[in-house]
Amino acid sequence: MTSLTTPPVSHEREEHWQRVWDALDPYTVPTGPPDPGARPRYLLTMFPYPSGDLHMGHAEVFAIEDAIARYWRLQGHQVLNPIGWDSFGLPAENAAIRRGEHPATYTEENIATQAASIRRYAVSFDFSRRLHTHDPEYYRWTQWLFLQLRARGLAYRGAGWVNWCPQDATVLANEQVVAGRCERCGSAVVRRELTQWLVGITQYADRLLDDMAELEGRWPDRILTMQRNWIGRSEGVQIRFAGDGGARPGQGSHLEVFTTRPETLAGVTFLAVAPESETAWAWCAPEARSALTTYREQVATRTEIERSAVGQEKSGVPLGTSVRHPLTGELVPVWAADYVLAGYGTGAVMGVPAGDDRDAAFAAAMGLPSVPRGMAGPAAGGEPDWPDPGSVVEQLEEAGAGERARSYRLRDWLVSRQRYWGAPIPMVHCRDCGVVPVPEAELPVQLPDLRGEELVPEGVSPLAGATEWLQVDCPACGGPAQRDTDTMDTFVDSSWYFLRYLSPGRTDVPFDHADADGWMPVDAYVGGVEHANLHLLYARFITKVLHDAGWLAANEPFASLLNQGQVINRGAAMSKSLGNGVDLAEQLDTFGVDAVRLAILFSGPPADDLDWADVRPEAMHRFQARALRLAQEVGPAGAAGASAEAAEVRRTTHRAVAEITDLMDARRLNVVVARLMELVSAGRKAIDSGPGAGDPAVRELAEAAAVTMSLFAPYTAEEMWAALGHQPSVAQARWPEVDPALVAADQVEAVVQVNGKVRGHLQVPADVDAEELRRCALQLEKVQQLLAGGEPRRVIVRPPHLVNVVP
Ligand code: ANZ
Ligand code: ZN
Numbered sequence: 001m002t003s004l005t006t007p008p009v010s011h012e013r014e015e016h017w018q019r020v021w022d023a024l025d026p027y028t029v030p031t032g033p034p035d036p037g038a039r040p041r042y043l044l045t046m047f048p049y050p051s052g053d054l055h056m057g058h059a060e061v062f063a064i065e066d067a068i069a070r071y072w073r074l075q076g077h078q079v080l081n082p083i084g085w086d087s088f089g090l091p092a093e094n095a096a097i098r099r100g101e102h103p104a105t106y107t108e109e110n111i112a113t114q115a116a117s118i119r120r121y122a123v124s125f126d127f128s129r130r131l132h133t134h135d136p137e138y139y140r141w142t143q144w145l146f147l148q149l150r151a152r153g154l155a156y157r158g159a160g161w162v163n164w165c166p167q168d169a170t171v172l173a174n175e176q177v178v179a180g181r182c183e184r185c186g187s188a189v190v191r192r193e194l195t196q197w198l199v200g201i202t203q204y205a206d207r208l209l210d211d212m213a214e215l216e217g218r219w220p221d222r223i224l225t226m227q228r229n230w231i232g233r234s235e236g237v238q239i240r241f242a243g244d245g246g247a248r249p250g251q252g253s254h255l256e257v258f259t260t261r262p263e264t265l266a267g268v269t270f271l272a273v274a275p276e277s278e279t280a281w282a283w284c285a286p287e288a289r290s291a292l293t294t295y296r297e298q299v300a301t302r303t304e305i306e307r308s309a310v311g312q313e314k315s316g317v318p319l320g321t322s323v324r325h326p327l328t329g330e331l332v333p334v335w336a337a338d339y340v341l342a343g344y345g346t347g348a349v350m351g352v353p354a355g356d357d358r359d360a361a362f363a364a365a366m367g368l369p370s371v372p373r374g375m376a377g378p379a380a381g382g383e384p385d386w387p388d389p390g391s392v393v394e395q396l397e398e399a400g401a402g403e404r405a406r407s408y409r410l411r412d413w414l415v416s417r418q419r420y421w422g423a424p425i426p427m428v429h430c431r432d433c434g435v436v437p438v439p440e441a442e443l444p445v446q447l448p449d450l451r452g453e454e455l456v457p458e459g460v461s462p463l464a465g466a467t468e469w470l471q472v473d474c475p476a477c478g479g480p481a482q483r484d485t486d487t488m489d490t491f492v493d494s495s496w497y498f499l500r501y502l503s504p505g506r507t508d509v510p511f512d513h514a515d516a517d518g519w520m521p522v523d524a525y526v527g528g529v530e531h532a533n534l535h536l537l538y539a540r541f542i543t544k545v546l547h548d549a550g551w552l553a554a555n556e557p558f559a560s561l562l563n564q565g566q567v568i569n570r571g572a573a574m575s576k577s578l579g580n581g582v583d584l585a586e587q588l589d590t591f592g593v594d595a596v597r598l599a600i601l602f603s604g605p606p607a608d609d610l611d612w613a614d615v616r617p618e619a620m621h622r623f624q625a626r627a628l629r630l631a632q633e634v635g636p637a638g639a640a641g642a643s644a645e646a647a648e649v650r651r652t653t654h655r656a657v658a659e660i661t662d663l664m665d666a667r668r669l670n671v672v673v674a675r676l677m678e679l680v681s682a683g684r685k686a687i688d689s690g691p692g693a694g695d696p697a698v699r700e701l702a703e704a705a706a707v708t709m710s711l712f713a714p715y716t717a718e719e720m721w722a723a724l725g726h727q728p729s730v731a732q733a734r735w736p737e738v739d740p741a742l743v744a745a746d747q748v749e750a751v752v753q754v755n756g757k758v759r760g761h762l763q764v765p766a767d768v769d770a771e772e773l774r775r776c777a778l779q780l781e782k783v784q785q786l787l788a789g790g791e792p793r794r795v796i797v798r799p800p801h802l803v804n805v806v807p
Contacts, residue, residue: 007592008624010713014593017718018119026731027073027124029080031504033518037077042519043069044498044558046527046535047084050110051091054117056567056612057528058105059584062123063597064564064606064669065526067711069124071664074707074735080519081124085111088139088490089186090168093421093455100452103421107134111464116403117585121593122714124731129504133493134138139423140444141510142493145413145542146426147437148549154200157435160414161276161342163303166190169461170418171196173534177303180226191276191300197425197486199413201541208410208540211556219561222609226532232409236260237393239350239402241271243322244331255283255323255334258345258407261355262393269369270351271323272316272335272362274342277301280507283334286319292317292336299338307338314339314362325403330372337362345407354388355379377476413538415489418461420450422487430474439475445483461485491534495542498522498557516552525558528566536561562667574612582612591617594624594713601712602673623677624716627705628723630683633693635703636725646697649686651703653679655741660708661738669712676708699724704736718774752777753804754786762803770797777803 034040045065048058089109096103111132118125131138149155163172167187176183192506201208209231212224239262240254255271273280275296284292299307304596306312316337325330339358340349353363353370354377363370371377371384372461378384396402416425424445438445448469450462457465464470465483474481502515536558543557566573569580587596592701595617603615656679663672683701687693703724710717712728721730745765750773752760760780764773774797777783787807794806 005618005621008628009592009594009719011589011592013719014120014715017715018122020718020729021122021731024729024731026729027069027079027081028128029126029514030714031080031129031514033514034078034080038379039076040519041072041077041079041524042522043072043081044501044522044525045081045083046531047086047494047497048114049089050087050107050114053113054109054584055122056582056584057299058114059121059587059596060348060567060600060610061526061528062118062121063600063712065524066123066597067601067669067672068524068526068664068667070711070714070731072737073124073731074710074733075289076734078171080501081126082129082131083118083123083125083127084129084497085114085133086490086494086497087111087132087134088422088487088493090170090419090421093419094103094184094781096421096451096457097453099296102449102451103455104134107132107421112138116206120588121597124714126511129501131497131500131504133135133423133490133497134421136444136446139493141436141500142488142496143426143443143445144440144510145492145496146423146488147440147443149199149545150437152545152549154545155415156198156200156205158198158412159193159194159195160198161191162194162196162414165189171414171416173414176305177305180301180303180306188301189303191302193276195417196414196416197484197608199415201413201538202408202543204541205233205408207544208537209233211540211544212436214556215558215561218559220529220563223240223529223532223536223561223563227537230410230533230537234258234260234407234409236345236405236407236481237396237402238346238405239265239326239330239396241326241350242401244322244324255279256346257348257350258405259350259477261352261386261389262396263389264352264355264385265325265327265350265392265396266375267352267354267371267384267608268325268332269353269363269372270333270348270366270639271348272337272340272351272359273348274340275317275338276338277342279347280336283319283321284336288318288320292319295336295338302338304341304343308341310358312339314358314365316366318366325372326396326399328372333368335366336363341383343411344409354384387633388603407665413489413491413541415492416486417489418464418485419487420447420462422454422490423493424463425484425486425488427484428472428475428481429484430477430479432479433474433476433481435484436474436476436481442475457524464488491538493536494535496546498539499546499552511551513551516554519550520554521557521559524560524562526562526564529563562606564606565604567612568608569612571611573611587617591621592715594716595620598623598673598713601669604670606667606669620713623680624713626684627680627709627716628719630680630687631702631706631720631723633687634672634724635693635697636723637694640694640696643695643697645668645691646695649682649695649697649701650688650739652682652686653697653736653740654738655705656682657708657736658738658743662733664711672708673712676705676712679705700736706730707733707736748800750777750800751800752780752783754783755806756804759783759786764800766800768800770799771798772805773799777805 069079073079092103092107120268124518163177165172165182165187167185168766177189182189226407236259238256238258240256242254276392316335319334324331353360426445428436430436448466470482472481472483499511502519503511537555547555574581598620599615600618603610660672660675686698706717706720717730745767747763748766750762750764759782762776774795792805792807796804
């Protein structure tokens with residue numbers, strides 16, 4: 001890649017300024033609560049995962065968040081803008097296996113590379129609070145968090161159906177399964193039942209939903225919608241169908257279904273249960289068991305997403321049993337069907353072919369009737385006339401056969417991972433005492449030192465293969481016991497890191513109550529939409545749990561959220577296979593940091609996707625050079641006396657600053673860059689054909705331009721600030737004050753007529769609106785006299801010049 005122009009700020013000058021900033025340390029905020037009267041602002045960017053160097057996505061998110069950080073700081077806020085690394089996770093583990101080393105080696109190399117790139121990219125982070133989730137001093141508190149959850153009944157062991165990748169020997173979340181395959185290695189995913197650690201996030205489902213009211217208008221609508229759908233609260237009814245009398249062991253006397261359409265009860269022709277569920281086995285007649293077993297194996301190869309997709313070919317097996325309809329007493333056959341999911345509602349549905357498309361497809365495929373005997377079929381193309389749902393629920397309640405219930409899509413959070421590079425679950429398994437927590441004083445449970453091939457022991461997970469590490473004395477009885485061999489999902493690490501930033505280095509507590517109450521909630525959180533469901537939901541949940549446990553006053557972690565768009569190239573996500581990747585370091589080498597940052601922000605609104613094919617860093621060089629020249633020509637010297645032409649220049653400056661202030665508050669960064677370009681052009685004109693470089697008004701303009709420039713292009717801004725004679729850094733400047741008199745619109749004269757005759761004059765702002773102009777005109781004494789207390793019949797208003805009152 002070649003550039004036609006050289007960057008206006010050389011690499012040597014970039015390095016010079018980096019040293020100046022290192023020495024000044026202008027972004028470090030002392031630990032503890034905010035200073036009294038500091039107007040604190042907590043700005044947070046989703047912390048990076050250390051895979052290689054920074055990429056274009058980081059360049060975008062850092063450019064956006066840094067502009068906000070610098071803007072707030074210039075406005076006199078005490079701005080906390082910390083940085084750290086989300087440094088546990090599978091890629092480091094896989095790299096370690098490949099390279100025969102410890103995952104920490106790869107991880108720490110990448111962190112060092114990224115930290116150096118962040119310094120060069122001139123992001124105004126407070127590095128003094130830096131954290132890494134793989135540091136024992138951090139994960140000690142992640143383990144503490146786990147013990148808190150357990151103490152509150154929110155962490156428990158349960159058998160659950162999971163997506164299992166046989167290649168990686170680990171559990172996968174639904175979104176890590178793409179078209180039935182493992183997102184990372186591509187192996188076919190199978191369903192498997194495992195005993196795992198789960199976290200009871202569903203106990204908070206209602207609060208997670210209801211508290212979203214506070215976030216309305218402060219988080220993007222689409223994120224709120226995605227979270228609502230993810231939690232997926234349904235108001236419905238639970239209905240009990242009694243067995244047909246032939247009791248079977250373990251069956252229980254009722255089969256319970258969840259429905260959102262109780263009024264369709266009369267249309268039930270079958271009941272269907274999730275094949276893998278206990279219920280299916282309990283309701284399976286002995287002669288149907290082998291068919292159910294075979295069917296279960298078949299279903300195990302399909303993901304829930306495939307199973308529940310509309311239009312899927314329906315499959316199922318009859319279980320050879322039946323239940324009684326709670327209202328009619330008719331017998332209804334029980335089936336196992338894979339479109340019924342084990343983890344939703346009761347894992348059983350009442351099949352109503354006349355009301356539900358999936359039930360209709362299933363009935364048709366299995367030769368089941370579409371309406372019960374004795375019920376009139378629906379008129380062509382429609383549904384039967386169902387009764388009022390309320391009356392059906394009443395009937396059910398009276399009969400003791402059902403009641404209102406809620407169901408959620410949200411499942412409890414499966415946090416066990418059979419991996420090495422994560423925080424070990426701080427529990428011990430004792431033959432005599434069962435599952436026992438590691439005492440808090442013994443945290444952290446450190447990872448054993450495993451590297452290379454040791455990370456892939458034959459047939460067991462890595463920690464289960466670390467035989468020495470495994471053996472431990474039971475904390476309760478002192479007898480021989482074994483450590484838990486699972487590590488925690490890395491989403492646990494990132495569910496609380498914003499709290500650790502507040503009290504770095506504390507060894508007695510994860511974070512300090514006063515620090516948290518001083519800084520929380522985060523004022524603005526900047527990050528990608530890909531974290532809409534999991535990370536943001538987990539962080540909200542953990543904040544609520546810690547709030548309930550008395551650790552902080554905040555009940556929501558992130559008061560406002562800003563999602564940047566995706567960086568793509570030529571219409572597609574950047575990828576190795578497409579060969580459309582763009583290397584950030586190469587861009588910075590060629591164009592300089594500022595040109596890249598400016599071009600990214602100028603390309604469009606922060607929330608829009610950004611196509612690199614439309615981004616022209618070299619096009620920024622001319623603008624940077626013009627801005628620099630402006631500052632150099634104004635120079636460091638004291639200014640000469642004010643000229644008559646200066647008033648207009650001053651108005652231009654103050655109006656630009658006022659507008660830029662509003663635009664920054666609205667996060668319209670691309671428009672701010674455009675206004676800054678206009679301001680620089682106005683400065684050029686003021687020198688060439690206006691009051692000239694020596695005029696104080698022109699200096700004022702150039703200074704405002706330098707300060708605004710510092711939000712986006714810190715190096716160029718420093719060069720400008722120095723040329724204007726200031727020391728030592730624009731990072732210590734103040735946001736320019738706007739003089740309201742200079743911003744006010746020009747005054748014009750409006751004529752006020754009564755019945756077409758001129759009766760008075762008004763001085764009004766040129767941008768006066770009709771409402772205001774009408775009010776002023778009707779208040780004129782002359783007009784009041786002529787109206788003699790009456791209401792005018794008509795008032796014709798033509799802002800800003802004319803009002804005609806017709807009495
Ligand atoms: C009878 C019925 C008749 C239903 C009708 C729908 C239409 P939402 O709104 O998503 O909550 N259902 C219940 N549990 C299920 C499970 N474990 N797996 C798959 N489907 C399940 O959907 C609730 C509806 O989804 C329930 O209402 C049930 O079908 C089905 F004309 O009951 B309905
Ligand atoms: Zn014991």
